[in-house]
Amino acid sequence: EDQVTQSPEALRLQEGESSSLNCSYTVSGLRGLFWYRQDPGKGPEFLFTLYSAGEEKEKERLKATLTKKESFLHITAPKPEDSATYLCAVQARGSGNTGKLIFGQGTTLQVKP
Amino acid sequence: GAGVSQSPSNKVTEKGKDVELRCDPISGHTALYWYRQSLGQGLEFLIYFQGNSAPDKSGLPSDRFSAERTGGSVSTLTIQRTQQEDSAVYLCASSLDPGGTGGNTIYFGEGSWLTVV
Numbered sequence: 295e296d297q298v299t300q301s302p303e304a305l306r307l308q309e310g311e312s313s314s315l316n317c318s319y320t321v322s323g324l325r326g327l328f329w330y331r332q333d334p335g336k337g338p339e340f341l342f343t344l345y346s347a348g349e350e351k352e353k354e355r356l357k358a359t360l361t362k363k364e365s366f367l368h369i370t371a372p373k374p375e376d377s378a379t380y381l382c383a384v385q386a387r388g389s390g391n392t393g394k395l396i397f398g399q400g401t402t403l404q405v406k407p
Numbered sequence: 408g409a410g411v412s413q414s415p416s417n418k419v420t421e422k423g424k425d426v427e428l429r430c431d432p433i434s435g436h437t438a439l440y441w442y443r444q445s446l447g448q449g450l451e452f453l454i455y456f457q458g459n460s461a462p463d464k465s466g467l468p469s470d471r472f473s474a475e476r477t478g479g480s481v482s483t484l485t486i487q488r489t490q491q492e493d494s495a496v497y498l499c500a501s502s503l504d505p506g507g508t509g510g511n512t513i514y515f516g517e518g519s520w521l522t523v524v
Contacts, residue, residue, distance in 0.1 A: 337498055337515040395448040395513060
């Protein structure tokens with residue numbers, strides 16, 4: 295069964311304290327791995343898509359990496375405005391898969407000034 | 408519009424009533440998804456539409472839930488005889504081409520917050 299597990303569930307950082315969020319996945323064949331940011335009361339906001347092991351993408355203080363079993367979202371020198379829930383999702387290959395995303399439970403990040 | 412548009416943004420309904428939630432996807436996007444997010448929970452897949460293909464209804468939790476997509480654009484999610492456990496945020500998303508190797512980013516709307524009292 296395709297599955298996504300995110301850790302930790304919650305993370306508190308001081309402003310400027312770098313850290314990483316983990317997303318472990320099992321999928322029959324990976325079409326893509328997605329990272330989203332979700333603010334309270336809002337829909338998920340797209341951040342990155344990764345397609346193959348070894349791929350990396352960056353946006354401002356965020357950097358996403360991918361291996362065959364997991365993805366990391368690295369946050370460098372975070373600011374309070376980076377506080378949000380970060381969601382990881384996978385999209386599986388195969389004729390039986392319609393492109394739907396399978397989501398993890400998310401990591402809620404709080405950055406204190 | 409520029410993004411996925413959902414209405415209503417908030418809905419309070421009495422137990423047993425029917426509700427309809429509307430989604431207007433990004434123009435030109437052929438794939439449309441409905442997800443549900445209960446308080447403190449992850450996103451749960453409900454249903455998927457792609458062009459003229461039969462929809463993937465594998466995530467619908469019961470026969471009280473149904474959805475349609477008219478003219479390959481706007482979609483309506485209907486919940487009949489609502490129950491308190493149906494209270495959640497219902498998120499709609501769309502993408503350009505889910506079958507492609509790239510460019511298949513899925514964009515979400517802001518959601519419809521449903522409260523059943």
